[in-house]
Amino acid sequence: MKQLFKKNQEIVGLVEDLTSEGLGVVRVEGFAFFVEGGIPGEIVHAKVMKVGKNFGFVRLVEIKNPSYDRQEMIDVVGRQIGTMALQHMSYDLQLAFKQETVRNTFRKIGGFKQVPVRMTLGMAHPWGYRNKAQIPVREINGKLETGFFRKNTHDLVPVNNFHIQHPEIDRAIQLIRNVLRKFKITAYNELNHSGEVRHIIVKRGHVSGEVMVILVVNGAALPNELEIAKEIMVQIPEVVSVVLNRQDKKTNVIMGDKSRVLLGEQYYQDRMLGYTYFISAHSFYQVNTPQAEVLYKEAIRAADLTGQETVLDAYCGIGTITLPLAQQAKRVYAMEVVPQAIEMANKNAAYNYVENVTFEVGKAEDVLPKWNETGVHFDVIVVDPPRKGLDKQFVDSAIEQAPKRIVYVSCNPATCARDCKLFAEAGYQLQYVQPVDLFPQTTSIECVALLVKE
Structure with a gap:
């Protein structure tokens, strides 16, 4: 059967439905295309990016008749890194979609x-809710940077304001990044498995405001680790624990099995449903x-x-x-x-x-x-x-x-x-x-x- 569509071809079609990943479904001459950012009922102009045997993917170019449920995107980077796939929808539509x-x-x-x-x-307010961040650390243009990986890649996109994260965590990440730069700590290089810091993890009590910082390192220790921990606590008074986690394996798993406290407590506290909880570096706690x-x-x-x-x-x-x-x-x-x-x-x-x-x-x-x-x-x-x-x-x-x-x-x-x-x-x-x-x-x-x- 002859292929009707090819890459870079432009199409116009009606968004009929949504996939479980939030992609709009557009059918042109019976062939299904998936488009990021589409809402059912909209007529979209899109460019073909990939064509398979049974379906293809297109990139949104223009929306002919924007839906009443369409919202202006607050965080364009959030789309690039593949996290906030529904932010173009009204919150009522998001809830109905789920x-x-x-x-x-x-x-x-x-x-x-x-x-x-x-x-x-x-x-009531569906932003700034995350109480935990796991942030990759990489070098960009000779400088230690923090951010998120671009969707389907391990290319770091520097991010200073992650809008679904609590603002205090965003602030903490930037301050910790600056402390690491001050002590000339090197960022992890995934290609040759070199460098010192792989991830920064920040866990914050929603009620208590207490903060735990976990530095995930490519080895057993970090140069000037105690001084770094002290500087973090000076810069962020809410920090009650600075933990070093060893992850020296070639893996995508963020944390290794072994952790030790550099400074402060072995846990932080928070409250939920009237109970106080002690939460360690390796403990799961809803975000x-x-x-x-x-x-x-x-x-x-x-x-x-x-x-x-x-x-x-x-x-x-x-x-x-x-x-x-x-x-x-x-x-x-x-x-x-x-x-x-x-x-x-x-x-x-x-x-x-x-x-x-x-x-x-x-x-x-x-x-x-x-x-x-x-x-x-x-x-x-x-x-x-x-x-x-x-x-x-x-x-x-x-x-x-x-x-x-x-x-x-x-x-x-x-x-x-x-x-x-x-x-x-x-x-x-x-x-x-x-x-x-x-x-x-x-x-x-x-x-x-x-x-x-x-």
Whole structure:
């Protein structure tokens, strides 16, 4: 079949739909093109960039009839680095898009034809929400720079104002960058695996304002590391901890396994849902604290606890769901594979005077069968796995438990739908899915799914 289109050819077409990545779908003579920045209902003029067998990609040139839902882009660089793919949409449209994305995912992957997907719960102010930054450090024109990688590359784009990040984190990154320049620290060179600093990580307590700085270095030490740590604390008084993390492997994984405190505490503190949490360098903590509270409240509401239940909290992290669950349950058992996280979870429980919890280090798929063998029965199971979803062995062990309710907190609707299908095949009914927008301006979405034993 002769190819109808070629690179650099210009087309005009109607944006009919959006992909799950937020790309507009334009069909010309039955051939599908994907365009970044399009909104359904708009007629766009675009240039062909790539043509495949079944679809192609085009670059937006002009919008003939801009949608009422179109917003002026606040951060053009955010589009270049592939993060804020939805910022050209009104926030109402973003929330509707995410609801429809979850609905379509559960239909296609989970096979749930009539799945009740509720309206996405959004933010009052969907900017400046991120409490954590992981910033690459590279050399540009002989100068140490910080920023983000251009989309689909490892070419650094210097960025001083990342608009979905808390402004104090932006300020801290620039000050730390200047301190590194002052001490003539070299930036990491990925091509020859040389240079000293690979990443700067800044974690900030949303409520406390406390800041932890992690310098990810290509080796065991950094020249003048103590003086650098002192200078960072002088420049940024909110910093309570400066940590050096060793990552000397040729890898895209940001942090290595070994960290040591250069100055200050081994953790910083923050508050969520009325509890104080100690958070270490290796501990996971949701990057949008206000919306994490919304998410966790939805999970706790779905659990429908009376105070008599024994609850499992799988993939518990530092206990941010565990402790609020324990307030309404008889007892909560929780597991997490990261030892430092369980160390923090025990510390957090003790600090908040929560005694009806049991934490254990290990993979969820290994720990749950062991608890099954000891005769522990769970009335409610709450899971909050990473993007890959649940291990099949864990699913089988959870089904063996036969809890009356399973509450699935997910950062990936695709794996959530896949796993919910397994539970449905075992006799559980999917009651509803509640999307929660923890990542405004991006295509990422969290959700809470409730499954009840039939």
